[in-house]
Amino acid sequence: MKNFIIVLMLLLSACTQSTEEVSKSSKTSLQEWSAQWITTKDKLPEKNAWLAFRKDFEISDLASPMLKIAVDSKYWLWVNGEMVIREGGLKRGPTPTGTYYDEVDLTGKLKEGDNSMAVLVWYFGKDGFTHKSSGKAGLLAEIINGDQLVLGTDSTWKAKAHTAFIAESAPPQPNYRLPESNIVFDARKELEGWTKEKYESTDWSEAQVIGKAEAEPWGELVKRSIPFWKDFGLKAYENTMTFPVQAKGDTLKMVLPYNAQVTPYLKVNAPEGKRIVMLTDHYKGGSEYNMRAEYITKEGVQEYESPGWINGHTMYYVIPEGVEVLDLKYRETGYDTEFVGSFECNDPFLNELWEKSLRTLYVTMRDNYMDCPDRERAQWWGDEVLESGEAFYALDRKSDLLVRKGILELMNWQREDGTIFSPLPAGNWSSELPGQMLASVGYFGFWNYYWHTGDKETIATVYEPVKRYLGVWNTNENGVVDVRQGGWLWGDWGQNRDIPIILNTQYYLALEGFKNMAQVLNKTSDVDSISQLMATYKPAFNRAFWKGDHYRSDDYKGETDDRSQGLAVVAGLVDEDKYEAIYKVLQDEQHGSPYMEKYVLEALFQMGYPEFALQRMKERFDKMVNHPTITTLWEGWGIGAEGYGGGTTNHAWSGGGLTLLSQYVAGVYPTSAGYETFHVRPQLGGLKEVKCIVPSIKGDIKVSINKSEEYTLEVSIPENTEATFFLPEGYTNWKLGDQEVDLQEVENTITLQPGSYKLVGV
Numbered sequence: 001m002k003n004f005i006i007v008l009m010l011l012l013s014a015c016t017q018s019t020e021e022v023s024k025s026s027k028t029s030l031q032e033w034s035a036q037w038i039t040t041k042d043k044l045p046e047k048n049a050w051l052a053f054r055k056d057f058e059i060s061d062l063a064s065p066m067l068k069i070a071v072d073s074k075y076w077l078w079v080n081g082e083m084v085i086r087e088g089g090l091k092r093g094p095t096p097t098g099t100y101y102d103e104v105d106l107t108g109k110l111k112e113g114d115n116s117m118a119v120l121v122w123y124f125g126k127d128g129f130t131h132k133s134s135g136k137a138g139l140l141a142e143i144i145n146g147d148q149l150v151l152g153t154d155s156t157w158k159a160k161a162h163t164a165f166i167a168e169s170a171p172p173q174p175n176y177r178l179p180e181s182n183i184v185f186d187a188r189k190e191l192e193g194w195t196k197e198k199y200e201s202t203d204w205s206e207a208q209v210i211g212k213a214e215a216e217p218w219g220e221l222v223k224r225s226i227p228f229w230k231d232f233g234l235k236a237y238e239n240t241m242t243f244p245v246q247a248k249g250d251t252l253k254m255v256l257p258y259n260a261q262v263t264p265y266l267k268v269n270a271p272e273g274k275r276i277v278m279l280t281d282h283y284k285g286g287s288e289y290n291m292r293a294e295y296i297t298k299e300g301v302q303e304y305e306s307p308g309w310i311n312g313h314t315m316y317y318v319i320p321e322g323v324e325v326l327d328l329k330y331r332e333t334g335y336d337t338e339f340v341g342s343f344e345c346n347d348p349f350l351n352e353l354w355e356k357s358l359r360t361l362y363v364t365m366r367d368n369y370m371d372c373p374d375r376e377r378a379q380w381w382g383d384e385v386l387e388s389g390e391a392f393y394a395l396d397r398k399s400d401l402l403v404r405k406g407i408l409e410l411m412n413w414q415r416e417d418g419t420i421f422s423p424l425p426a427g428n429w430s431s432e433l434p435g436q437m438l439a440s441v442g443y444f445g446f447w448n449y450y451w452h453t454g455d456k457e458t459i460a461t462v463y464e465p466v467k468r469y470l471g472v473w474n475t476n477e478n479g480v481v482d483v484r485q486g487g488w489l490w491g492d493w494g495q496n497r498d499i500p501i502i503l504n505t506q507y508y509l510a511l512e513g514f515k516n517m518a519q520v521l522n523k524t525s526d527v528d529s530i531s532q533l534m535a536t537y538k539p540a541f542n543r544a545f546w547k548g549d550h551y552r553s554d555d556y557k558g559e560t561d562d563r564s565q566g567l568a569v570v571a572g573l574v575d576e577d578k579y580e581a582i583y584k585v586l587q588d589e590q591h592g593s594p595y596m597e598k599y600v601l602e603a604l605f606q607m608g609y610p611e612f613a614l615q616r617m618k619e620r621f622d623k624m625v626n627h628p629t630i631t632t633l634w635e636g637w638g639i640g641a642e643g644y645g646g647g648t649t650n651h652a653w654s655g656g657g658l659t660l661l662s663q664y665v666a667g668v669y670p671t672s673a674g675y676e677t678f679h680v681r682p683q684l685g686g687l688k689e690v691k692c693i694v695p696s697i698k699g700d701i702k703v704s705i706n707k708s709e710e711y712t713l714e715v716s717i718p719e720n721t722e723a724t725f726f727l728p729e730g731y732t733n734w735k736l737g738d739q740e741v742d743l744q745e746v747e748n749t750i751t752l753q754p755g756s757y758k759l760v761g762v
Contacts, residue, residue: 033068033213033221035142035152040159041205045167047125048181049137052194054118054158054201057151059143065110065150069141070101070221072134073124073179076307079109079117081197086231086333087307090224091131091179091367093425095412097219099134102228106143117141117151118195120162122307127427128179129378130368134217138210159207163189175288176428177376182291183308187298188272225408226401227336229366234265234305234329237315244269244326247319252328254315258631259363259650260332261373264315265305267327270297274320280312286375286635286646297323309333311363311373311650313629335365335402340695341394343661345687349618350661353625357655358394360632361387364652365399368406371423372635372648378423379406382436383653385445386598390655392452393662397697403449404458410440411465418468421487431487438506441466443571447513450520453697454674459517466514467526473507475533479540481507493593493636493644498561500553501545505567508537512572520673541573549581560585563592566600569607579607587612590620593636593644598656605664610685614665617657624654666692666703671724674698680715681726696721711761717754724751731761 040051059065069075072092077085090100123137139159142152169182193199213221237254245252256262264278279292293306319325339362343354364370368379369387384406391399413424421432422440439445446466450459476482481504483489491497511534518526545551550560551568565582568574574582582603592600597620604613618625624633633654636643663669667682675696682705684690694701699718706712711731717723727734727741727748734741736759741750750759 033140033142034149035068035140035213036154036209037138037140037211037213037215037218038153038155038157038159038207039136039138039210040161041208042159042161044123044137044161045125047123048165048167049123049125050162050165051121051123051137051139052118052160052162052191053121053139053153053207054116054194054199054204055151055156056114056116058113059110059115059145059150060112061145061148062107062110062112063146065106065143065145067104067106067141067143068101069104069119069139070099070218071121071123071139072099072137072218073131074122075139076120077104077117078119078195079106080111080115081195082109083195084109085228087229087309090226091425092134093132093413093427094222094409095220096132097216098222099218099220100224101140101221102224116197116199118199120195120307124179124181126179126181129177129376129423129426129429130370131179132425132427133179134219136210136217138218140213140218140221153207155206155209157207158201158204160191160204162191164191169294172289174291175375177288177378178290179427180291180308182294183306184294184296185304185306186296187302187304188296190298225405227398229333230336232332232334234331236329241328243328244324247321247323247325249321250319252317252319252325254317254328254330256313256315256330258359259311259313261309261311261334261363261366262315262330262332263306263309264293264317265303265327265329265331266295266317266325267301267303268297268319269301269324269326270299271322272297272299274323276320276323277316277318278306279316279318280310281314281316282310282312282374282650285312285650286372286648287640288375288646290374301326305331313631334362335399337362337365337399338396339394340396340693340700341662342691342693343393343658343666344689344691345661345665346689347614347687349625350614350657350665350687353617353621353657354661356625356631356633357390357652357658360650360652360655361390361394361658363632363650365402368409369402369652371653372650374650375646375648376423378426378429379409380433380436381406381410381422381440381445382433382595383651385439385448386595386656386659387652389444389448389659390652392448393659393668393694396695397453400449400453400455400697404455407446407449407458407462411462414465414468418472419486420465420469433488433490434484434486435491435502435506437469437486438503438510441469441513442506442510443513443516444509445513447516450517451670451673452675454676456520456673460521463517463521463523466517470510470514475537475540478544479536480504480544492563492596494591496558496561496589496591498551498553498556498558498564500556501551501561501564502567504541504545505564505571505573508534508541508571508573509567511537538573541568546578550585559591560589561591562586562589562600563596565589566592566596566603569603570599583607583609583612586616594620594633594651594654594656598653598660601656601660602664605660605683610664610683613660614685614687617660621654621657662692662694666690666694666705667726668692668694668701668703670696675721677722677724679724679726680713682713682728709762713759714757715752715759716756717752719754722751722753724749725759727759727761733762735760
């Protein structure tokens with residue numbers, strides 16, 4: 001009961017910090033806004049409404065014009081006839097009551113004298129796993145030049161329901177997890193030329209003012225903290241097709257280079273009233289209907305690009321008879337980051353696994369990290385823990401902003417009772433998955449973000465909310481944590497889940513992450529309390545669950561759970577004298593999903609079994625990596641009915657191998673926050689050649705290893721950091737350049753300052 005008292009004290013001392021305080025660092029002062037929320041006077045559908053706004057105005061001073069703009073839910077912006085933003089806005093819900101706004105630099109977009117601005121707004125009008133609807137379509141925008149208000153939304157703007165977008169498509173509709181609807185555009189009702197610089201809008205009504213900036217239902221306004229989307233431009237499909245094509249009720253199958261977020265484009269010559277359907281091979285990804293696009297033709301030659309993105313490997317155009325197809329293209333968009341990390345070795349399978357992991361990671365990034373880009377696009381935090389870990393080794397540091405956004409959202413949505421849940425933002429989900437929530441706030445979640453970035457401010461912002469969440473967990477008379485049902489006691493997909501051990505190991509990892517946060521923030525009393533709890537917790541855990549040759553909870557009757565053994569190791573709950581027994585279990589048992597497999601493989605590396613870790617990695621991921629056409633990794637070990645949870649084929653939680661290959665095989669890992677220092681400690685596991693680039697916050701770390709009769713290690717160390725190298729056993733004569741290395745002096749490690757080096761051992 002001693003542990004229970006400590007946890008109870010932790011709960012009682014927790015700050016009751018409000019949602020407003022948690023997100024303070026990302027809010028704007030609401031008093032800064034002069035504009036008002038506006039909408040159209042036209043009757044709008046309850047959901048899937050499209051609104052057109054326009055304003056002609058004059059400006060004389062062009063020093064530093066900045067547009068601030070907020071909508072529910074998405075917008076497209078034209079200034080003087082030029083598209084400036086393609087799909088702006090973020091899905092609603094930085095807090096349970098708030099709305100995101102964008103800042104758009106208009107330098108070079110405006111001119112002295114007459115100017116025009118046109119805004120297309122897509123109002124989802126329904127909740128989803130990624131969006132909490134305000135319940136009211138609207139636009140809020142103002143241009144600030146220096147400290148002067150140039151323009152703000154008010155009743156002088158023109159507004160109109162966009163007549164070409166049809167709110168209700170024929171069934172099937174996208175599944176309930178998605179706030180987006182099918183997009184149907186009837187070109188016969190198009191507002192011709194309304195986005196151009198000069199346009200006569202005399203038949204448009206004046207906008208209706210519906211509230212001040214801070215008014216409900218849009219709530220507090222939080223500045224967008226991630227980049228606008230990267231636009232790869234319109235491109236031809238991979239398969240060659242000779243245009244024009246005279247359709248005869250055909251379905252044209254157009255191949256994309258890989259699984260991507262795309263908007264389909266067409267150019268046709270057609271009579272009016274022909275319906276063209278556009279969807280991908282992922283239209284029913286995850287066993288649920290997702291989004292599709294439709295276009296109804298007008299008379300003559302016409303072009304159209306559907307504004308809402310969908311994803312897949314193949315785009316299908318269902319073309320009715322009588323339509324002449326002049327061209328088909330696609331536009332890829334996505335999170336604005338670069339693929340700057342890399343991993344190569346002499347095993348093609350592992351190279352392909354790393355590359356497929358990267359492709360899966362990228363297609364699951366946009367407004368938030370998501371589980372999959374088709375069925376739900378939702379920010380499940382168990383997935384985000386793995387995705388963020390992959391990003392540190394594969395992407396540039398702009399990707400860190402997406403992790404930070406997710407961290408703040410998760411804790412901004414904390415409930416009065418201290419519990420947290422995901423996915424969010426959400427309007428139709430509220431169930432806590434206890435294991436995923438412990439993972440999010442723990443060592444591999446929030447702490448891993450800080451360890452790679454050094455972002456102390458974010459850790460300080462969420463510290464007290466994390467403390468409150470840990471306070472909802474209690475230890476029992478055996479000194480281990482009680483199983484909390486939460487909203488969904490999931491644990492993992494698959495069979496043979498030993499839930500008590502899964503939760504206890506993740507709880508201990510959460511304690512480790514929180515203790516580290518407390519140390520960084522000099523929270524001495526919390527460090528002492530958690531250290532005391534952890535000191536008693538480890539022996540209590542082993543008394544409760546160790547059965548002589550494996551871990552098992554008393555009431556669990558299934559086969560030995562491999563994921564539980566792996567989690568116990570990576571949590572630091574296993575002493576070395578148990579490693580051989582755990583190793584034997586992991587040779588015999590395979591029950592966890594690809595989500596939990598990352599921790600099983602990591603345990604093998606930590607225990608010193610890299611060769612078997614790579615062998616198991618290849619066995620487990622064989623079908624995914626060797627699939628000839630699918631460029632991404634799957635939710636389960638099979639597809640569809642052979643998978644889990646609907647069986648999507650683009651789930652970045654399966655990409656943990658990317659992290660492990662860079663962190664353990666190449667051996668690169670920070671040894672202090674923000675890569676102030678790092679080590680290179682390769683575990684080749686039978687490989688002979690490894691090359692790796694790690695895009696750390698200090699700069700690119702480059703490692704090249706060649707193992708034969710000689711062991712050659714070449715490395716580039718960026719500025720403002722230093723590296724410690726672990727020299728492998730079995731090589732006695734080492735040279736650093738032309739200088740011999742005294743092994744007794746360095747004790748099989750050598751620390752080097754920024755620069756490029758070559759170490760050779762014989």
